Amino acid sequence: MPRQSALVLGILWGFLVWPAAPCSGADWLVPSQVPTIQQAIDSALPGDQILVDPGTYQENINFLGKDVTLISTAGPAVTFIDGSALTQGTALGSTVTFSSGETGAAILSGFTIQGGNGTLLTDALGTYRRGGGIHVSVASPTIDNCHLKNNSSDFGSGFYAQGTLSLTLQNLQIMNNSGLEGSGIYLIDCGIVSIEQCNISENQAMTAGGAISINTCTQVNLRQNTLISNTALIGGGVYCRLSGLLFENNEVQSNEASLLGGGITLYQSASSCIDSVFVANSANHGGGIGLDGGTLTVEKCLLTGNIATTAGAAVASTINLVSVEIRRSTLTFNSSPNGSPGVFYPPLSAGGATSTLVLSHSILWNPTGLEIDIPTFSQVDHSVVSSGYPGTSVLVSDPLFQSSATGDFSLDPSSPCIDVGDSLLYTDPDGTSPDLGAYYFDQRPPALPPLTCQLEDPCGTTVSLSWDVGTQIPDSLQLSVGTDLTQLVPLAALPGTASGYTFDPGSSGPLILCVEPVTGGLTPESGPTCCEIDIPVPAPQIPILDLQCSYDPLSCTGELSWTNGATYSNIELIVNGQSLMLPGSVNSANLPLTPGLPTALQLIPQTSCGAILAAVECQLLCPIPEPRFIRGDANMDSILNVADVLFQLEHIHQSLPANCQDAIDCNDDGALDISDPIFLLLFLFDNGQPPPAPTLNCGTDPGPADSLNCLNGLNCP
Incomplete structure (x- = not known):
């Protein structure tokens, strides 16, 4: 066979045997399309997405250097990757591995990662397992919204990263x-790492870093994390060695270290701790924070309820040289039965003798013992130190917290720590001189609750504004107005007790009205409280026009029609003092009239904004109709016969009651006598003249008028 033919057949055979993979950016469905996650990764191209349905997947997976997205369809609560099956071999026991240069485009999201026991590696440290749950080596994946629990390993039982230049871990739960x-997280030889919004709890390390261990990393930023109930020999929560650490806005609670640093331990590291809380952590030394050399800045932090069995319940160091600055922080209700409840350095040691401590604008208020127990002189200024200490503006009085029993360590309004700091160094957010401690007392008045804005007159433009100033009465209230929140202009200044204001802008359209309390020249942090109202264009107040009143004489029905001069909400029709409400859109009405009774009619419109306009009126009189009868039909049975003659005689001679005397008056002479029955007899039996009109059919008396009466009967309704 020619070589070219063999090549063509080979290509065709490849198309027939191997199914075509989706193009880049395609979705791979597990398990409906591909049975396992690893098979989906094997088949995927960079940029593809692997969607995994709920379930437990017994496998150890490797991203193989592919920047693909691996995401669950229903979240970590119902989607598990369990590495206990060791599907990659006994040495590769990490549940998830990134070790081939994956970038931030390699995404893992929405899984519970469990059952891993780590990848077996040998290096200068020895042969150990690394990364039970997730193992990252010289890669920078994106890991979000995952739970890492019930994994084991020597280093990084939950998560292990080595040699990564840049890494972000976000929204993780790392437990048990x-x-x-580093049983929760272990980092070594990394560049810039950010760990944010993670819950790392109940992890146990035999040596260091129950929650996190950081080793020789350039910079690690821990922000908005909670570290709870982790344990280790040193650094129950965090152990940081030879690294840069920014520890910001974290909660560190109930962590335990047998030796040093119940909350965190720092070894020869440059660290900053900002806006964080250390509560109820415990260790032999440094219940809250332990140091073994290096520098530490603590700013706007709270350390409370921490315990050291030996010394330094809040902060303690070993003999290695440390430099610590504590600024604008509160260290309170920490306890050490055998030593300082505050800050402790060992006495006259090789490092301790030259270690330094700066305490500024802080509160050290612990139950018993020496607050500052270090062998060198500390620089202390503008602080509360319960046991006293030489320095500038050092107080020993009770700082008066709002409610220490409930954990509220903000300052009471009567606290001696308010406005006593150095205004050349700091200014509180409310613009006043600095307070002492982690939480400043905000002297700005509270913002008002929501305002009530409404039109004073629905047909006008005057606005009524009202509010509740509450129990904290400000000095004054500043009102402003405008059509844009960024372009408000002053409207009025009112006493602080005022609760309302009326204002007429004189025009229609949207309007913003704001009220801002002022106390001591300060206004609320959130700014004024505002309401918005749209003042409508006043409706034209034109009454009803061209009222036409008439009646149908046959039915005695009144007929009214008119022109609406404007848009009305309703029209009141008053008939002889009786009111009837009509819709505002109607322009005619019919009503029955009582014959012979004058009917006074009024129409009073009301505009859509509630204005009552002038009434229009008319009067109708439907006259009583003349009676209808058949002359000669005395008994009113519609037949002229002898019975009518007899009825006439009985009425004339025996006074038989009659409804219509005109019907008995057969000759229409205006009198009832014997001539009437004779006239009828002659008509009936002797070809006499017929009775005058109305004859044979119902009708009215054409006249002349007489004194006889007549009522309509059944024969002439």
Whole structure:
């Protein structure tokens, strides 16, 4: 066979045997399309997305250097990757591995990662397992919204990263992992790492870093994390060695270290701790924070309820040289039965003798013992130190917290710590001189609750504004007005007790009205409280026009029609003092009239904004109709016969009651006598003249008028 033909057949065979993979950016469905996650990764191209349905997947997966997205369809609560099956071999026990240069475009999201026991590696440290749940080596994946729990390993039982230049971990729950070091997270030789909004709890390390261990990393930023109930020999929560650390806005609670640093331990690291809370952590030394050399800045932090069995319930160091600055922080209700409840350095040691401490604008208020127990002189200024200490503006009085029993360590309004700091160094957010401690007392008045804005007159433009100033009465209230929140202009200044204001802008359209309390020249942090109202264009107040009143004489029905001069909400029709409400859109009405009774009619419109306009009126009189009868039909049975003659005689001679005397008056002479029955007899039996009109059919008396009466009967309704 020619070589070219063999090549063509080979290509065709490849198309027939191997199914075509989706193009880049395609979705792979597990398990409906591909049975396992690893098979989907094997088949995927960079940029593809692997969608995994709920379930437990017993496999150990490797991203193989592919920047693909692996995401669950229903979240970590119902989607599990369990690495206990060791599907990659006994040495590759990490549940998830990134080790081939994956970038931030390699995404893992929405899984519970469990059952891993780590990848077996040998290096200068020895042969150990690394990364039980997730193992990252020289890669920078994106990991979000995952739970890492019940994994084991020597280093990084939950998560392990080595040699990554840039890494972000976000929105993770790392729980119940156990190992030798860094049982929640272990980082080594990394560049810039950010760990944010993670819950790392109940992890156990035999040596260091129950929750997190950081080793020789350029910069690690921990922000908005909670570290709760983790345990280790040193650094129950965090152990940081030879690294840069920014520890900001974290909660560190109930962590325990057998030796040093119940909350965190820092070894020869440059660290900053800002806006964080350390509560109820415990260790032999440094219940809250332990140091073994390095520098530490603590700013706007709270350390409370921490315990050291030996010394330094809040902060303690070893003999290595440390430099600590504590600024604008509160260290309170920490306890150490055998030593300082505050800050402790060991006495006259090789490092401790030259270690430094700066305490500024802080509160050290612990139950018993020496607050500052260090062998060198500390620089202390503008602080409360319960046991006293030489320095500038050092107080020993009770700082008066709002409610220490409930954990509220903000300052009471009567606290001696308010406005006593150095205004050349700091200014509180409310613009006043600095307070002492982690939480300043905001002297700005509270913003008003929502305002009530409404039109005073629905047909006008005057606005009524009302509010509740509450129990904290400000000095004054500043009112402003405008059509845009960014372009308000002053409207009025009112006493602080005022609760309302009326204002007429004189025009229609949207309007913003704001009220801002002022106390001591300060206004609320959130600014004024505002309401918005749209003042409508006043409706034209034109009454009803061209009222036409008439009646149908046959039915005695009144007929009214008119022109609406404007848009009305309703029209009141008053008939002889009786009111009837009509819709505002109608322009005619019919009503029955009582014959012979004058009917006074009024129409009073009301505009859509509630204005009552002038009434229009007319009067109708439907006259009583003349009676209808058949002359000669005395008994009113519609037949002229002898019975009518007899009825006439009985009425004339025996006074038989009659409804219509005109019908008995057969000759229409205006009198009832014997001539009437004779006239009828002659008509009936002797070809006499017929009775005058109305004859044979119902009708009215054409006249002349007489004194006889007549009522309509059944024969002439």
